Amino acid sequence: MPNSDFKFEVIIRGCRGSYPKPGKDTIIYGGNTTCTEVKIGNCLIIFDAGTGIITLGQELCRKKKKNNQPIYVNIFFTHIHHDHTEGLPFFEPAYFSSTSLNIFGPSVFQDPLVDVLSQAMLPPFFPVEFSEMKSRKLVQELSDGDTVVCSPETGMPKNIIFSKEQTKKISGNDIQIRCLKGYAHPKVGIYIYSVLWQGKKLIFATDTEGYAGGDQRLIKFAEHADLLIHDAQFTSELYTDIRSPKQGWGHSTVEMAVEVAEKSGVEKLVLTHHDPNDTDEQVLAKEKYAKTLFNNVECAVEDKKYSL
Ligand SMILES: [Zn+2]
């Protein structure tokens, strides 16, 4: 029987793009780089390990001190640019032998994901190697269209499903995390993820640039989502700025994000990956402009929680 006390919650832990930007200009929207937490019952799903994952890890450790329960974490990487991975070496739960760390994401230039993550922590760049972090780590590469099935009771992945046919066999209470390969980000692209549970749907689509007429595959993938978190790093002025155009950088404008939201009929749109040069005032102006284009839209704010 599904546990009726379980909720589907999404918490923005970091929504800054490119590099962290602490300081007086980013107090409202936050300066930590990309990390989004999804909690469903006992299942903890984390999209990306930007610097926003650091305080999340500290909170998990404080909780562990009180309840003495092991920590189970499922991290899904969209891609492995620094702003999406640089918090991982400072994710405290990874240093406990009782922690289970399930990591999913793309392979990069044919290299296994575990090798790529390990390379970023090799001496002399970092004093502790990835393999020396004491947690039990399972690193698994996903391909376009794969679905990871997790249990809201145990919080652990049950299996990975590699074809649409098999998804029919998923039990009604299972959590499904599905990936869609996005090609609109430099060199190797990114993964866009959906989380489906009990008829509710979240889409996490960061570091993606819009196409003319909208990204048709993403529009289909995001159909009728309750919440779409979409990249909107640039204003259209900046995107087309004659001195330094941003076309081809792999990020969207507000208009591109709204186009996906409208065409896929999503309930709510949250704009993320704020430009590190943008002050709170500028992000607020972006939000005000977005509201003239789409009813239910706001800019991502660090630590803000959504219930689906
Ligand atoms: Zn990024």
Ligand SMILES: [Zn+2]
């Ligand atoms: Zn990137």
